Amino acid sequence: MMGEAMFKSIRDEIDAMMARDPAARSRIEVVVCYPGFQALLFHRLAHGLWRGGWRLLGRLVSQLGRGATGIEIHPAVVIGKRLFIDHGMGVVIGETSEIGDGVTLYQGVTLGGVAPSVDSHNQRNTKRHPTLEDGVIVGSGAQVLGPITVGRNARIGANAVVTKDVPSGVTVVGIPARAVQSREQPKQAEPRFVAYGTPIGDLSDPIARSIDGLLDEVQTLRARVNRIEQRSVGGALDVEDGTVERGREGEGREASDPPQGKC
Ligand SMILES: CC(C)(COP(=O)(O)OP(=O)(O)OC[C@H]1O[C@@H](n2cnc3c(N)ncnc32)[C@H](O)[C@@H]1OP(=O)(O)O)[C@@H](O)C(=O)NCCC(=O)NCCS
Numbered sequence: 671m672m673g674e675a676m677f678k679s680i681r682d683e684i685d686a687m688m689a690r691d692p693a694a695r696s697r698i699e700v701v702v703c704y705p706g707f708q709a710l711l712f713h714r715l716a717h718g719l720w721r722g723g724w725r726l727l728g729r730l731v732s733q734l735g736r737g738a739t740g741i742e743i744h745p746a747v748v749i750g751k752r753l754f755i756d757h758g759m760g761v762v763i764g765e766t767s768e769i770g771d772g773v774t775l776y777q778g779v780t781l782g783g784v785a786p787s788v789d790s791h792n793q794r795n796t797k798r799h800p801t802l803e804d805g806v807i808v809g810s811g812a813q814v815l816g817p818i819t820v821g822r823n824a825r826i827g828a829n830a831v832v833t834k835d836v837p838s839g840v841t842v843v844g845i846p847a848r849a850v851q852s853r854e855q856p857k858q859a860e861p862r863f864v865a866y867g868t869p870i871g872d873l874s875d876p877i878a879r880s881i882d883g884l885l886d887e888v889q890t891l892r893a894r895v896n897r898i899e900q901r902s903v904g905g906a907l908d909v910e911d912g913t914v915e916r917g918r919e920g921e922g923r924e925a926s927d928p929p930q931g932k933c
Pocket of ligand 1: 757776808809810825826827828829830841842843844850
C-alpha cells in the first residue's frame, strides 16, 4: 500500500516534469536523463535519514546526489510536491530553504544565505535561506538570498539577485531584482505554467511606465502652454481663474521665453 503511494507520487513528479519541459518525450527519458528527477530521489532519501537523526549519513547521501547530478540540496531542506529542477547543474539549495508545490528551478540557481561566512556561529540553527511558495519559477543563474519569501506563482528572471520578499504573482528581474508586471492582467485566476518562465502577457518595467506617464504629462502641458501663448497673441489671455487682458503681444514675457507658438 505504501509502495503504491510512493510509486504514484513518483509518477506524478515525472508527469509534472514532462508538463513543464517541451523537450521531454517520455517518462523513461525523464527517469534516466533528467538530473533534476534523480536529485529529488537522492533528496527524499537524504531528508528521511536527516529527520531520523542520521545527520551525517543524510549529508553523505546528499553529497552522493551532488556528485551524480551537479545539484546540491541540503538534506534538511523541506520540499513540496512536483519540484522540477530543469538541467540542474550548479543548483545549490541551502539548509533552511523551504520549497512549496509545483516550483521550477533552472540551472545555476542558488537559494542561499546573505553572508554565511560572517559570524557563522550565531547564524547556526536560524532561518537564513529563502522560502519559495507554490508555483514559483526561478530563472537560470538567479541568486535568491536570505530568509525572504517569494510569493505564490512569482517569477524570478534569469541572473537576478533577489534579497527582498517578492509578492505573489510578481515577476522580478535584474540586480538588485525589481518588479516587472503585465500590462494586461491575466484572465485566469491561476496562471498556467509557462515553460522557461516566459510570460503570456505584455510586460513592462513599472519605472519605465512611470517615465512614460511623465512624458505624456509633459506633452499635455506643452500643448496647453502653446494654446495659451497662441491666444495671448490676440491680446487676451484666458486663464482658469478668469480673463486677463494684455495690452500688446508678448507683454509680461521674460526675454528668455521661447518665441510664441513654439516650445
Ligand atoms: C523574467 C522573464 C520571465 C520575463 O520574460 P519576458 O516576457 O521575456 O519579459 P520582457 O522582455 O517583456 O521583460 C520586461 C523587461 O524586463 C527585461 N528582462 C526580462 N528578463 C530579464 C532578465 N532576466 N534580466 C534583466 N532584465 C530582464 C526585459 O528586457 C524588458 O525590459 P525593457 O522593457 O526595458 O525592454 C524572463 O525574461 C526570464 O528571465 N525567464 C527565465 C528563463 C530561463 O531561466 N531560462 C532558462 C532555460 S534553460
